Amino acid sequence: xxxNQEPHVKPLPGALYLSYTGLGIQHNQFKRLKQGLIxxxxxxxxxxxxxxxxxxxxxxxLRSIHHSGERAVLIIHGKGHPSNGSxxxxxxxxYLKASPRVLAFCSAQPKDxxxxxxxxxxxx
Numbered sequence: 561x562x563x564n565q566e567p568h569v570k571p572l573p574g575a576l577y578l579s580y581t582g583l584g585i586q587h588n589q590f591k592r593l594k595q596g597l598i599x600x601x602x603x604x605x606x607x608x609x610x611x612x613x614x615x616x617x618x619x620x621x622l623r624s625i626h627h628s629g630e631r632a633v634l635i636i637h638g639k640g641h642p643s644n645g646s647x648x649x650x651x652x653x654x655y656l657k658a659s660p661r662v663l664a665f666c667s668a669q670p671k672d673x674x675x676x677x678x679x680x681x682x683x684x
Contacts, residue, residue, distance in 0.1 A: 574639025
């Protein structure tokens, strides 16, 4: 899925750990992100959204956060139903990987939502 394309994603298992690093992130910085040591300034909760709605909401929120100069975001996507996984989780993974604003993301620590959420670090 390209950044501006219609979201066509497959559901991902709720327990699947997500991880992505773009160019320019230092190993120690990503390690701190994975450990939940980078405090996020914003939370984006996508519970209850359909993929198309989630796309519009996420685009708007990330654009606003990026323009404000803040970088760390917790995105709550949920784990979906055990029998068929989560469409929103699959969408979030594809969207964040394609976004030119995103430096890195990974599944959150259990205290912050575990595999039902991601820590996301935006580029400067």
